[in-house]
Amino acid sequence: MSSPANRLALVGYGRMGRLVEELAPAHGFEVVLKLDEFNNQEAAGVTRENFAGVDVAIDFSMPDVVAENAVRIAELGVPLAIGTTGWLDQLERVRAAVERHDAALVYGANFSIGVNAFYRIVAAAAQAFAGQPDYDAFLYEAHHKYKKDAPSGTALRLLDAVREAGYARPVDVATQRSGQFPGIHELGFDSAADTIRVSHTARNRVGFASGALKAARWIMGQRGVHEFSQVWDRLD
Ligand SMILES: NC(=O)c1ccc[n+]([C@@H]2O[C@H](COP(=O)([O-])OP(=O)(O)OC[C@H]3O[C@@H](n4cnc5c(N)ncnc54)[C@H](OP(=O)(O)O)[C@@H]3O)[C@@H](O)[C@H]2O)c1
Numbered sequence: 751m752s753s754p755a756n757r758l759a760l761v762g763y764g765r766m767g768r769l770v771e772e773l774a775p776a777h778g779f780e781v782v783l784k785l786d787e788f789n790n791q792e793a794a795g796v797t798r799e800n801f802a803g804v805d806v807a808i809d810f811s812m813p814d815v816v817a818e819n820a821v822r823i824a825e826l827g828v829p830l831a832i833g834t835t836g837w838l839d840q841l842e843r844v845r846a847a848v849e850r851h852d853a854a855l856v857y858g859a860n861f862s863i864g865v866n867a868f869y870r871i872v873a874a875a876a877q878a879f880a881g882q883p884d885y886d887a888f889l890y891e892a893h894h895k896y897k898k899d900a901p902s903g904t905a906l907r908l909l910d911a912v913r914e915a916g917y918a919r920p921v922d923v924a925t926q927r928s929g930q931f932p933g934i935h936e937l938g939f940d941s942a943a944d945t946i947r948v949s950h951t952a953r954n955r956v957g958f959a960s961g962a963l964k965a966a967r968w969i970m971g972q973r974g975v976h977e978f979s980q981v982w983d984r985l986d
Contacts, residue, residue, distance in 0.1 A: 755775070755779055755780035756778060756780070756805040756966075756967070757779075757780055757803055757804050757806075758774055758783075758804070758805065758806055758807070758808065759781075759782065759784075759800075759804045759807040759828070760783065760785065760807070761807055761808065761809040761810075761811050761819050761823075762785070762809055762811030762812070763786040764811075765810075766833060766955060766958060766959060766962070767784070769955050769958075770808055770810065770962055771784070772959075773956070773959050773960055773963060777963040777964070779966070783800055783801070785811075785819075792818065793815070796819055796823055796826070801826050801828055805829075805970060806828065806829045806830070806831070806967075806969060806970050807823055807828055808831045808833065808963070808966050809830060809831070809832045810834055810962070812834065812898065813834060813836030813837045813898060813899055814837075816840070817837055817843055820832060821843065821844060824844070824847040824848045824850075824851045824853040825847065825851055825853075827851055827852070827853050828853070829853065829854040829855070829966075829969045829972070830853075830856075830969070831855075831856050831857070831965040832855065832857040832858075833861055833958065833962050835859050835899050835902060835903030836899030838903070848975050849974065849975070852973060854969050854973050855975045855976070856965045856968065856969040856976045856977075857975075858961075858965065858977065858978025858979060858982075859902070859903030859904045859978075860907070860958065860961075861958050861960075861961030862958055863957065863982060865904060865952075865957075866978065868950040869908065870911075872937050872948060873912070874915070875948055876912040876915035876916070876917035877916055879917060879939045880915065880916040880917045882939075883919070884941045884942065884943075885939040885941045886919070886920075886940055886941070887912065887917060887919065887920070887937065888922045888937075888938045888939075888940065889924070889935075889937050889938075890924045890925075890934070890936045891905040891933070891934060891936070892928075892931045892934040893926070893927055893932075893933055894928075894930045894931050894932065895928050900925045901925050902933070902935070904935055905923065905925070905935060907979065908935060908937060932953070932954055932955055932958075933950075935950050936949035961982070964985045964986065965981075965982075968981065968984070968986075
């Protein structure tokens, strides 16, 4: 007999929330709660009653509502996976709540496995050019016209990877918001002699949604705060 589905709460029911709902059964989840801008103003929907029996929650909402939702979900002791970007200035507040309540959180600017492998490729490229002053670095990202934050959370994570790899010179950053692009990120190095580009292009949102469901499954067995790029290659 197959094991019963894990009970999943969705915080945010936009493009990503709806796709997570569609893919949830194939990943062994049953969506039992959906919070949106109507039933969750100022996190009013994050109550003990609404979350009774919920095993894990996934947040794909808006940058300015993430922290309050996450603090309240931590108070309920429900593990949480956050895919929303643009809220990391609130990370320490959220971390304190997770630790105070012995709860669990995984967050990631990008839940696609391909992008998380791409972070490593970018780090290797940055390391190779760190000691080559004839080369200037540039970062370009493009997303659909509805995306609220710019540069993208993934672009900021890529810049961190470049810095951590020892590339200390300026990186010129360009962003584009138009059309329907699910996400393009490119790091390049240019000199008088040549140009080197490494890029990732998302074909659709499926990789983000299935990565979020894998992150949700993993965080159910954990405690504390984890960044997805540090754990993605340990998931089932
Ligand atoms: N980590 C990843 O892999 C990944 C991948 C794709 C996207 N993202 C990020 O995920 C987030 C969501 O993306 P999306 O394309 O799904 O955006 P979206 O379609 O705009 O969905 C966000 C939803 O959250 C709703 N919302 C507003 N206030 C809320 C509240 N208090 N509680 C709960 N929900 C509320 C919004 O409602 P209204 O629009 O009516 O206000 C909207 O339906 C963005 O930050 C995006 O950058 C991350």
